[in-house]
Amino acid sequence: MTKIALQQDRPLDAIVLGRAGVDLYARESNTDMADISGFNKFVGGSAANIAVAISKLGAKAGFIGCVADDAFGGYVRSYMSGQGINLDGMMTDASGSRTSVAFTEMKPSDCTVLIYRNKASDLTIKPEQVDPEYIASAKVLVVTGTALSESPSREATLIAMEHARRSNTAVVLDVDYRPYSWRTDVDASIYYGIAAGLSDIVIGNREEFDMMETVLAPGNKDDDATAERFLRANTQVVVIKAGELGSKVYCRDGHKFQQGIFRVDVQKPFGSGDSFAGGLIWTLVNGGELEEGVKYGSAAAAINVSGKSCTEAMPTQEQLFDFIETREQSL
Ligand SMILES: Nc1ncnc2c1ncn2[C@@H]1O[C@H](COP(=O)(O)OP(=O)(O)OP(=O)(O)O)[C@@H](O)[C@H]1O
Numbered sequence: 465m466t467k468i469a470l471q472q473d474r475p476l477d478a479i480v481l482g483r484a485g486v487d488l489y490a491r492e493s494n495t496d497m498a499d500i501s502g503f504n505k506f507v508g509g510s511a512a513n514i515a516v517a518i519s520k521l522g523a524k525a526g527f528i529g530c531v532a533d534d535a536f537g538g539y540v541r542s543y544m545s546g547q548g549i550n551l552d553g554m555m556t557d558a559s560g561s562r563t564s565v566a567f568t569e570m571k572p573s574d575c576t577v578l579i580y581r582n583k584a585s586d587l588t589i590k591p592e593q594v595d596p597e598y599i600a601s602a603k604v605l606v607v608t609g610t611a612l613s614e615s616p617s618r619e620a621t622l623i624a625m626e627h628a629r630r631s632n633t634a635v636v637l638d639v640d641y642r643p644y645s646w647r648t649d650v651d652a653s654i655y656y657g658i659a660a661g662l663s664d665i666v667i668g669n670r671e672e673f674d675m676m677e678t679v680l681a682p683g684n685k686d687d688d689a690t691a692e693r694f695l696r697a698n699t700q701v702v703v704i705k706a707g708e709l710g711s712k713v714y715c716r717d718g719h720k721f722q723q724g725i726f727r728v729d730v731q732k733p734f735g736s737g738d739s740f741a742g743g744l745i746w747t748l749v750n751g752g753e754l755e756e757g758v759k760y761g762s763a764a765a766a767i768n769v770s771g772k773s774c775t776e777a778m779p780t781q782e783q784l785f786d787f788i789e790t791r792e793q794s795l
């Protein structure tokens with residue numbers, strides 16, 4: 465069993481850095497985008513989803529990001545603070561940028577997600593807006609990697625990671641790679657490489673590690689070799705997710721293990737990675753073992769993909785434990 469040592473005397477459990485936006489989910493399931501009659505509105509965006517996941521499970525979450533100075537920005541703020549998330553690090557941009565918006569189909573697979581991110585507000589966050597004391601108030605800083613895709617958000621993200629290292633706040637990098645946000649895979653792999661070296665835990669899927677190996681090991685598909693490559697500098701744990709095949713976890717001391725999935729009736733595939741990260745981080749900030757965290761993350765992900773949205777389908781602690789108990793009893 466593996467324990468991740470975290471500073472305990474902190475008012476916040478985890479601060480998540482990245483985008484918070486609006487998700488518009490198709491009203492009808494199994495319907496193509498062109499035929500959908502309307503959409504239901506929720507808060508989304510990878511970082512917001514992770515913060516909500518952590519908060520709903522009962523830990524104290526904070527947020528670093530930026531929304532537009534408009535009605536969608538206000539909606540995102542009010543939903544997140546209603547979820548008990550501390551927004552001291554959430555900026556508002558009035559320069560004409562726009563809060564990120566995603567439209568999605570509701571299909572178990574081959575599901576179209578259209579994201580509108582022209583002049584996205586989250587990418588306007590500046591390094592001087594990142595408060596080192598805020599970061600020092602948390603046990604963990606969770607970075608979602610799309611924040612690295614453009615300046616000035618890229619510099620804000622890297623300095624946030626640097627502040628975290630200086631204040632003994634553990635750093636988790638959720639790769640969260642969105643190809644359309646980057647000029648080339650080479651650029652992405654260089655910045656992700658720097659960010660990975662500043663992180664205690666790196667979480668990504670195979671395609672994301674492929675991108676991160678664009679320069680160092682092009683064409684590699686071997687998870688063991690990938691883990692060995694990334695278990696360097698500050699990185700103690702590498703998690704390689706594989707959708708319905710579960711996940712593999714590698715530790716710096718050579719320990720490795722796998723986690724399968726909890727089978728469910730899938731409504732939509734997205735949200736799995738964010739709920740997985742939320743369940744894992746919630747476990748770690750409560751002093752749980754890594755193995756337990758990966759199991760809770762997998763269960764949270766299964767609950768989420770069987771739900772009708774990302775944020776609202778994040779489980780509470782009670783729902784998570786009931787779900788696992790029911791599944792284990794039926795084995
Ligand atoms: N269909 C599924 N049923 C049950 N659990 C799932 C399913 N898909 C994913 N999971 C769980 O969620 C975890 C993360 O999923 P995945 O590997 O798809 O992450 P991801 O690629 O980051 O996803 P996304 O970017 O769509 O949120 C998996 O390791 C698994 O535990």
Ligand SMILES: O=C(O)C[C@@H](O)[C@H](O)C(=O)CO
Pocket residue numbers: 483485486487508509510513564566577579734735736737738774
């Ligand atoms: O991450 C995004 O910006 C898109 C979403 O809003 C959606 O919540 C999702 O795809 C989660 O991974």
